[in-house]
Amino acid sequence: MQAENVLSSTPDTDKAFATQIVYESSVGALTLLLYDICITLDDEVKFVWPKPWSGLKFLFFFVRYIPLLVQIPLILIGSPALTPRFHFTPHACFIWQVYQGVATVLVYSAVDCVLILRVYALYHNNAIVRKLVLVAFGLEVSAMCVGLGFSLPTIQFDEICVVTHVSAALLIYGAATLLFQTFLFSLTAFKFVGALRAGWGDTPLVSLVMRDGTWAFLLLFAFVTGYAALYALKNHTFSGMLSGWLLTVFSFSGYRVLLNLNRLHDADTPRLPTSQTSTHASPFQFTTMADMTDRELDTSHSYELTMFRPTSHF
Numbered sequence: 001m002q003a004e005n006v007l008s009s010t011p012d013t014d015k016a017f018a019t020q021i022v023y024e025s026s027v028g029a030l031t032l033l034l035y036d037i038c039i040t041l042d043d044e045v046k047f048v049w050p051k052p053w054s055g056l057k058f059l060f061f062f063v064r065y066i067p068l069l070v071q072i073p074l075i076l077i078g079s080p081a082l083t084p085r086f087h088f089t090p091h092a093c094f095i096w097q098v099y100q101g102v103a104t105v106l107v108y109s110a111v112d113c114v115l116i117l118r119v120y121a122l123y124h125n126n127a128i129v130r131k132l133v134l135v136a137f138g139l140e141v142s143a144m145c146v147g148l149g150f151s152l153p154t155i156q157f158d159e160i161c162v163v164t165h166v167s168a169a170l171l172i173y174g175a176a177t178l179l180f181q182t183f184l185f186s187l188t189a190f191k192f193v194g195a196l197r198a199g200w201g202d203t204p205l206v207s208l209v210m211r212d213g214t215w216a217f218l219l220l221f222a223f224v225t226g227y228a229a230l231y232a233l234k235n236h237t238f239s240g241m242l243s244g245w246l247l248t249v250f251s252f253s254g255y256r257v258l259l260n261l262n263r264l265h266d267a268d269t270p271r272l273p274t275s276q277t278s279t280h281a282s283p284f285q286f287t288t289m290a291d292m293t294d295r296e297l298d299t300s301h302s303y304e305l306t307m308f309r310p311t312s313h314f
Helices: 002-039 041-048 055-078 090-122 127-154 170-198 204-230 236-266
Strands: 163-165
Touching: 002 041, 002 055, 002 236, 041 055, 041 236, 055 090, 055 236, 090 127, 090 170, 090 204, 090 236, 127 170, 170 204, 204 236
Parallel strands: none
Antiparallel strands: none
């Protein structure tokens, strides 16, 4: 009889343990994001605050602070101390999941826009590349919405809104993100290899773009893959363990890329003379353009980043 009681209590024990792990993981993700925002606040004040408002400045603040604001209510709802005191209807739990899904899509899309601008600049706003990237981005967002649309109605909850089951259709959501990140990284790597062969791949700007592109791709790829893999577990309560971390790493990648570019731009280094810069009109471009010849390029200099439209400086 004692053994039977232990066995019969195992599912509830597993769910309670999984809920605690998910909560602690979410707290850790939020804490790390808040810590990184604090240690980079000086850079934000120096590089971002003085700039006039523009779309890119808005994008910076969005990817930096919206994920933080999204995670705070997730922590409060998931708290083992607070959540059991509330009563949630199935409809309320569904609305809560819709909120999380929509907020996540917006954050991912905003960070993708940051990474897209890097590719545009690296390819000198090439028309073919621009159209390919826009089509790929549209397909990614569409697939993410389709994945959410099919999976949200199948999500099952317990009495405190903990997810106990979700359809495999949600994997479409993760697969779309992985494919798009791989596509952007491939474009970056291809251009970098071409730059190395042309003799200007070791310039500070190109090296920075490749470095940030590599760590951002690996970081996002690892967490999205891990998040998708959690849904293969029998206990779906564990599936939310990386939800907060995904918001953290996407936010971290987005604003760190922009801060690093501005830090390089602000560095007191020699600039390429105006007569040597490209004459192509591009709203997102590097002054070290790929169409420069080896004879024109002096690789002993680091060059100014001109990522923004002439009418706005950030």
